[in-house]
Amino acid sequence: MQINRLFDIIPFQIATYDSEVALAEKVNEKWKTYSSKNFKEIVDNLSLGLIAEGILPGNKVAIISENRPQWNFVDLALQQIGAISVPMYPTISAEDYRYIFDHASVKMAFVGSEEIFEKAKEAAAGTSIELLSFDQLEGCRYWEEISKQGISGNLADLESLKDNVKIDDMFTIIYTSGTTGRPKGVMLTHRNVIHNLLAVEDRMMVPRGKSKALSFLPLCHIYERTGSFCFMYMGVSIYYAESMEKLGDNLKEIQPQVFNTVPRLLEKVYDKIVAKGYELQGLKKSLFFWALNLGLKFEPSKSQGFWYDLQLSIANKLIFSKWREALGGNILQINSGASALQPRLARVFWGARIPVCEGYGLTETSPVVSTSICTLNEIKIGYVGRLVKEVQVKIAEDGEILVKGPNVMLGYYTQPELTQEVIIDGWFHTGDIGELSEGNYLKITDRKKEMFKTSGGKYIAPQPMENKFKESTLIEQIIIVGEGKNYPAALIVPSFDGLREYCKHKDIPYTSDHEMVGKSEIIEKYQREIETLNKYFGKWEQIKRFELLDTPWGVESGELTPTMKLKRKVIHSKFAKEIERLYI
Template identity: 30%
Template sequence: MREFTTPALAGPEASGGLADSLYDTAERTPGLVQLSRRAADGPWQDVTAQEFRDEVLALAKGLLTRGVRYGDRVALMSRTRYEWTLFDYALWSIGAITVPVYPTASAEQVRWILAETQAVACLVEDEDAAMTVGAVCDALPDLSGIWQLDRDCVAAITEDGRGVPNALVHRQRLGVTAANIATVVYTSGTTGRPKGCLITHANLAAEADALLGGWGDIFRDAGGDQPATLLFLPLAHVYGRAVQVAAIRAGFRIGHIPEVSTEALLPSLDSFRPTFLHVVPYVFEKIFQRARQAAEDAGRGELFEQARQVAVEWAAAREQKLFGAGPGPSPKLRLRHLAYERTVYQRLRGVLGGRVRGVMCGGSSLRRELGLFFTGAGLQLYEGYGLTETSAAITANPAGRQKLGTVGQPLPGASVAIADDGEVWVRGGPVFGGYLNHPRCTAESLYDGWFATGDLGRLDEDGYLTITGRKKDLIVTSSGKNLAPAALEERVSAHPLVSQCMVVGDDRPYVAALITLDQAALAHWLKTGGREQLDPWAVLADEQLHAEIQRAVAAANTAVSRAESIRAFRLLLREFSVDQGLLTPSLKLRRAAIAEHYATDIEELYAP
């Protein structure tokens, strides 16, 4: 088994709970702006460390009067917003355990999670979510309260605790140790019913401190201003929670927005002006497509394409020099790169608010060429890899030594190994202690501190990890050929018109694919060709469109053998979505659900 370890950073291990850092910061620097919040699309209102501490403390006292006790589990079913962070830290202040639930979860999913965790209360955003929880209340004997944000539950709970002494909260907070469970975060459930991961205060503290110790400098603004980040990742996902914890521990400024759509995200980036971001590849894909389409609409499509190619070449040449594989960008390439700085790259950075220096990207694979483009456009991009069981990232590209297309080296104090069958094993401070109520699954996943991730990968000579697929996703054709579909799907999805691709072929004579179309890109492509009048069903039968997608499939096939190549595909007008149950909330394919939903289409792909 091949193994690579990154040495741990110097410094004491975390001993208390996650809420302690909030109170410590308020004591040391009460005037530090810790968060910014806003109502609707209004201006951002700063919240100092002291003000936030006082809000957390007041809410914690109210939670005690509502019957929440040390060790109780409380569900948070909400989009990313200020109140989520407020409740997280108020609950941690009294030793309670938070249970994130996606607001898009079905009634059955809510029933399962709240019943298994024995949640005593559930925070929701609105009446619809309250009705979802209410519909399954009869099966939840432990649930004693549903708190609704749009009915100002924060003010009501805070008022209830007005007569409670502060010392009662502090007594419970100081009883929390690093070994206590902080949160039960459920896996995405791509291959079955989600499982609750028991994540301790120490796990999240180790994750946050490793990120801050290894990448803290890239989070800071070049002008020396306070680091700031805009949280738009779901706080129901462990990635978003880890970013939140890291920012609070470091005294960075945080803002929240509840949507990831470019229509909501771009204006918020412009007004908040973060210095660093944590994103998923989907965000970069959408920003790139939006920039390219805007350039084409302005008659500057050729200029943008030239600038894109130069950025990719420049970033690739710099990377080669960094690892001793080349001389770096040539004088001619440097001049061309400089020529596009003001006309293209500076404007692209301006879309992100104009102050972003570093971007950490995880959650799924980022296309290497897209990473090279954004790096060449002046963003320091760091890909990472992790799972719910690792409290978010367990590897990331080291600061100043990025190998785009890989997910980097282990975080400080962590180790990565490749088992004989190609499975990725990891260990370190962020690795969880087990699954709630699933001792057999825990025993099958954890071995002497090592966690078997279920992902396939390889380590290069410098200890950089590349993820090549998922063990349970392996496709075995009827001829016995094994195929990890992720790489093919990623290459097909690189085409601007393609939104998603799912490769099929288990027990079939050859490999085929279901391909969904990006609606905005499709509309732009049709308009450019003067065929915007085509109705949706005519589009699916359009020969030019099929020829265009066939080129994308052919390009992807060049990376595999003929036996592994896509021989047929079916275009789907509607994208796979979370609402349909075809994607996880973190936008991963639910393969079994997709195969069942499109069973007829798949059968037709193999019809004689």
């Protein structure tokens, strides 16, 4: 059966796998599951209910919710009638909701929790936008009301609408997370995403029809959304995590073969593991760090000799087996994307027999441009994998990555002038700097817009430097500054768990985060950390001064995008005084 529209995946899944668990969510402490046939029935009824509500082809409908099966139900139900979904991050402000509602001419919005409903209600005030909720909330229509309306609908009417939907039709507008100002509405077609899921299926090293995925990255982001379509196409059961706080418990419960993540979460996992290592005593502690150091030296496609292999095998039995158990014990593949993965993390996870595969892409490319083949022979640490089929990449004279292929967006909604700025002669200008190796292995070196020049005329690429400094167990977050100044400097948010361990080891009384970042002995320790890591960079790149901050940057406080990228302009604005002090 050929997939010509994304909603064709449901009948394909029924015909090919007839999965007992297509989707699952935790309800009242128990997993509620939906089979392939349940999935189709709910989506069809919802499509018919939306038709009864007056939703027409081309109408825009927002989805604002944490991950749950209802998200998928609405997404696919809208596709079947030719309506256009407008997914939005639950964590953004009511003002952002209002901007997107207005810009996209949204007619209806599905919301998740009470908190999201209150923000959406504020944003929709004075408009005719109808709100429906996935949770049963006072003052809001429940989504099942529409689904129940559809039971009495005419399936022939739905089939007629489905037949009118073509592969090159737009099915969604995704508003970018806005690291550079107001979000832009990326228009994607069925072809864009179908190309992607078919292009990555051979990079997935999990058994079809027999595997489980745990989903926790936001479905409103194209990375997790395309990933979910790929899982559906491969008959992989998707379980939605209850929350980030319960992620560890859900991994042990579900024992998935695969999940998608961002490097920031892998960094947190690694830091927690290392922090627990420091808590060990005597021989156990020695064994832990012996194994860790072996893992950090791992080279996937290079033999390091019999003695190293023997030691690593022992380390895997004694130490790394516990790491795998913490991830459920069945992991065959972790897909990492949205930002750069520290090479040392890739090494240690592969050494621990936890395959982590990097990919690269943007919302505008649906998203995948390149991704790793998840085998020891093919993985290339420090690269974001091989180009996927039918996608062309060329490197511009200034190092910018240009992309052409069936995955490239239609353009930015109602902003043709912005579209013309980034798609020139069919080539999408990514804004990323990179290089190609062996013809089709891609390496990202920085963001073009994030590079800056010092007063001495030297260019600084902050992202790889920040990744290197975050290798310190004492550094949680860092931003390198210095545009137009005579040297680079940094704002640093300590890893407070790592700092507590250091203080415990050195018999330094730990009072509060606020007090500790101002203590001279702590500042001196960070100075030594900076000096050690500075050695990896040229003299013009080395951090000369820094300031420690007592509060981590977050999504809700505005310094990070929902995919954990730094909002540099926001940080520069919020911490202008601290940055100014670095140059006095």
